[in-house]
Amino acid sequence: MIRALFDAFRTPFVNRRIAKRLQSLDAHESFADITSLSDDDIKKYIDSEWTRAKELDDKLSRLTASLSIALTVGGAVAKTIVDGLAVSPIKIAVLTLLFLSMVFFLYGAIIGFRGLRPKPRFGYGAKFMNAVATGGEGARETLNDAAASFEVLNMIRANEASAAIDLIRNGIILFAVAMALSFVAPSKSPDPPKIAQIPRLEFL
DSSP states (O other): OHHHHHHHHHHHHHHHHHHGGGGSGGGSTHHHHHHTSOHHHHHHHHHHHHHHHHHHHHHHHHHHHHHHHHHHHHHHHHHHHHHTBOSSHHHHHHHHHHHHHHHHHHHHHHHHHHHTSOOOOOSOSHHHHHHHHTOHHHHHHHHHHHHHHHHHHHHHHHHHHHHHHHHHHHHHHHHHHHHHHHHHSOBOOOOOOOOOOOOOOOOO
């Protein structure tokens, strides 16, 4: 679980390194696999990467919405439960677990919102279509760049979605353990009822 949080915190730095491949696509080893494809196959590959990009964006959008709801509902439920517990070591454990759970949810939401920022797409538009229609070496280079760029950005999308899923899962586990502990924690004693004082009558 701690490793999942560490990996999630590492995700932005890993993605930054991956994004640098866009500056030198032909220098990466996966570029050789792309250049070995036929013209028909590389067009199919670009179409598949386009579909994959849409699926990853949709998944990240749903995950971000789930995390936002989890933060809102979880925070309200946690406050209600904690307020009803008496001070004890179990209450401290519950508070710690709930805090860690909220950290997982919050950072997952941050990654999700960051991932929802618009990313460039490739293999479409008039410029691309004109370049491909001219044929020859220039058209092939355009196809290679589009396929390689899509591959790089989809790796970033996949990392963001994977990190968000891990954070949701671990946040739910911590929240569930905290709720289970709260059932065996001593409850706060109700305040004794206040007895209304009858005003004293003074006789002259």
